């Protein structure tokens with residue numbers, strides 16, 4: 001079976017490895033000169049930074065993503081370390097305590113900060129455990145077969161019962177039900193700004209999924225309560241490029257090819273069936289199966305062509321809500337900034353007003369770092385990502401894909417200076433200790449990912465969106481990745497790509 005995969009992001013590579021293992025003859029086309037898409041590393045002056053991944057979920061040997069890597073034969077090539085993220089708000093800081101305070105330490109700390117909300121916090125925590133039971137049951141349904149699957153489904157529906165009346169609530173409604181304080185609500189919802197999704201448009205129960213206690217302190221055990229198992233979060237040692245390189249090597253070992261610098265220009269379709277692809281040099285490559293990843297609009301309107309799509313499908317493609325972009329400053333430092341950041345990943349929020357921040361970005365207004373930023377120090381876990389004794393740091397903010405005033409190329413240096421100044425207020429000595437600096441704007445991502453609009457995490461997870469199914473209306477053409485059915489995030493993308501590839505392989 002000749003299979004062509006468009007895009008060497010993590011979704012395309014997982015499909016390629018799975019299908020090569022199942023005996024397909026696999027070729028991956030990548031338009032950029034290096035494989036990896038958002039998960040390709042960026043290198044300069046002996047420093048290496050990650051672009052599109054900070055912490056990855058479920059990479060442990062008994063967890064779903066870890067099991068996928070084991071099934072593909074690369075678990076021993078991707079070393080990981082349990083890790084966590086810190087949240088800093090304008091008036092308080094949720095730094096994990098040096099001495100572990102048990103799985104409820106965050107709830108107890110929030111009760112100290114917001115004593116009037118103690119009862120709401122207890123109700124929230126009780127529901128977090130219930131929701132975790134629901135997710136645990138849902139994962140078991142995915143893994144089970146035959147009568148065991150039916151039993152797992154019954155347990156899942158039982159776990160769903162406590163949430164029955166709240167199924168259609170949005171995130172704002174769910175939070176209003178527990179808390180009065182806008183600051184406290186922001187503790188649980190602030191990450192939605194990263195998804196360009198206002199609380200009023202986010203599936204309410206999803207708030208629990210955004211806040212596993214394991215992600216704020218890796219010492220929290222996976223089993224929060226009987227039957228309620230959270231996944232852990234991990235840093236990939238050596239950076240996410242390690243995963244990309246391991247997948248590429250495995251595909252080649254299995255007889256497949258990965259071709260960087262080979263953009264696909266057309267998906268060839270005849271009588272509703274895929275026939276192959278044409279690359280930018282005009283070469284025609286026949287295929288029985290084509291799997292496309294990347295940008296949903298570019299794939300269906302530029303590569304496939306609207307003339308091949310049913311009208312309702314084309315309308316559905318147009319209706320997919322996309323995130324916007326990120327503005328990044330990568331620094332090479334001659335001191336260790338993680339004494340100030342407290343670890344590898346810290347989120348610094350500058351506002352509690354999520355709805356407004358998100359609507360400003362949609363109008364092309366960039367907050368310049370005022371509304372918050374994320375700091376990632378990969379050398380905290382992987383010293384080899386910098387010359388000896390030095391450290392790599394990335395500071396990034398969400399931003400509009402296009403500015404309402406001026407262009408990214410005109411304003412990049414001014415914005416980088418401002419972002420570093422905001423970060424320096426929390427991390428003293430940044431400018432003085434900078435030995436190298438690289439700026440990345442949405443324009444850089446357009447080139448790296450071959451997209452007209454950079455949606456950094458793919459689809460914005462808005463309530464009520466009918467996503468594009470993996471199996472398209474064109475026979476033999478499949479669509480995967482962060483703008484597909486799964487939405488973004490390494491975990492979602494890997495699990496969906498693996499499941500889809502297994503289906504194509506008939507397994």
Ligand SMILES: Cc1cc2nc3c(=O)[nH]c(=O)nc-3n(C[C@H](O)[C@H](O)[C@H](O)COP(=O)(O)OP(=O)(O)OC[C@H]3O[C@@H](n4cnc5c(N)ncnc54)[C@H](O)[C@@H]3O)c2cc1C
Nearest residue numbers: 007009010011031037038052054055264294481482489490
């Ligand atoms: C700053 C940032 C932080 C993030 N943080 C996290 C995090 O902490 N945890 C987490 O789990 N996830 C995180 N993510 C999200 C995660 O990295 C992505 O969801 C995931 O990597 C997307 O993979 P993908 O394969 O769907 O897409 P992509 O990586 O975009 O891959 C698509 C590929 O297709 C190629 N392509 C496009 N058009 C063509 C063509 N015509 N011909 C050939 N090739 C083509 C592109 O060049 C690209 O390589 C983050 C992302 C960013 C940017």
